[in-house]
Amino acid sequence: xxxxxxxxxxxxxxxxxxxxxxxxxxxxxxxxxxxxxxxxxxxxxxxxxxxxxxxxxxxxxxxxxxxxxxxxxxxxxxxxxxxxxxxxxxxxxxxxxxxxxxxxxxxxxxxxxxxxxxxxxxxxxxxxxxxxxxxxxxxxxxxxxxxxxxxxxxxxxxxxxxxxxxxxxxxxxxxxxxxxxxxxxxxxxxxxxxxxxxxxxxxxxxxxxxxxxxxxxx
Numbered sequence: 628x629x630x631x632x633x634x635x636x637x638x639x640x641x642x643x644x645x646x647x648x649x650x651x652x653x654x655x656x657x658x659x660x661x662x663x664x665x666x667x668x669x670x671x672x673x674x675x676x677x678x679x680x681x682x683x684x685x686x687x688x689x690x691x692x693x694x695x696x697x698x699x700x701x702x703x704x705x706x707x708x709x710x711x712x713x714x715x716x717x718x719x720x721x722x723x724x725x726x727x728x729x730x731x732x733x734x735x736x737x738x739x740x741x742x743x744x745x746x747x748x749x750x751x752x753x754x755x756x757x758x759x760x761x762x763x764x765x766x767x768x769x770x771x772x773x774x775x776x777x778x779x780x781x782x783x784x785x786x787x788x789x790x791x792x793x794x795x796x797x798x799x800x801x802x803x804x805x806x807x808x809x810x811x812x813x814x815x816x817x818x819x820x821x822x823x824x825x826x827x828x829x830x831x832x833x834x835x836x837x838x839x840x841x842x843x844x845x
Contacts (some may be wrong), residue, residue, distance in 0.1 A: 662688045662728060667740045667836045668705065668718045675744070675766045679841065682767070683718040687737060690714060693730055700725040705739050742836050747791035747829045752784040753842065760788065768841035776817040776844060783825050783842065784812040792832050798825045821845045 671682040690712055697707045697714060701724035706717045716726060718741040726737040744767060748760035753771060762769055787793055798815045799806035801822025809815055809825075817823050823844040830837045 662714075662735050663737055665738045665740075666716075667742055667834060668716065669744050669836060669838045670718045670721055670741050671744045672766050675768060678766070678768050678843075682839070685716050685718075686713045687716055687726070688714040688728070696729045698727045698729075700727070704741050742834070744838065745831070745836070747788055747831070747838055748840060749786040749788045751786070751842065752782070754779075754781045760786075763840065767839060768843060771842065771844045773817070773821045773823060773844040778818055780814040780816050782812060782814045783809075785827055785840070787829065790832055792830050794828045794830055794837075796825065796827045798823070817844055 666685065666687060668683070668685055676682045690709065692712070695709065695714075697709060699705055699707045699716075701722060702719070704718070704720055704722035704724040705726070706719060707726050708715050714726075714728060716737075716739060721741050721743050723741070724739050726739055728735045728737075746760060746763045748763040750760050751758045751762075751769070754776065758769065783796070783798075785793060785796070793811055795808065796811055797806035797808045800819025801824070802819065806826070815825060821844065825842040827840040827842075828837065829840060
């Protein structure tokens with residue numbers, strides 16, 4: 628998988644890239660085969676976006692060297708651009724928009740629904756400490772004191788609310804470009820300095836809305 632951003636704020640963005648494309652990066656000659664017909668994005672709080680500038684962004688396709696033009700039917704809801712050989716969609720407000728990608732004489736469309744962030748977490752347990760899911764009512768992240776866990780293998784377990792499914796979890800040090808996948812409840816080696824992050828990718832089983840949850844050790 629190609630690098631999707633120059634600076635990795637949290638490893639969950641790498642997870643988003645992997646799961647949104649659903650298949651390996653495709654060549655420009657194959658464009659259209661891997662562009663999703665429908666996609667539900669999450670609109671996060673201003674504080675969540677401040678914590679992670681990529682929170683409202685999804686990379687829906689890697690186009691390699693293909694020459695394409697892109698357009699959103701409703702830029703007030705979602706904008707689209709080509710950046711670093713990727714088609715990048717950014718959620719602006721709740722609603723619907725159709726993203727059109729044109730390559731030569733062919734048009735490809737992705738119907739985007741932007742939904743407001745909804746707390747998917749029932750509880751989070753880090754080591755021996757259990758945190759109420761209410762802490763995630765407004766924002767999709769929570770900060771922990773790095774010095775408390777530094778150099779230790781710490782178990783991290785996330786309990787989802789009814790109707791939500793945990794798709795994947797991983798962790799990374801701040802300087803990493805690639806994370807390590809983990810099982811829910813397994814121990815992670817907290818090291819590498821402030822900025823260590825455990826990320827979770829979750830989905831609402833009824834609406835297919837996906838969200839990222841970030842546990843950051845600072």
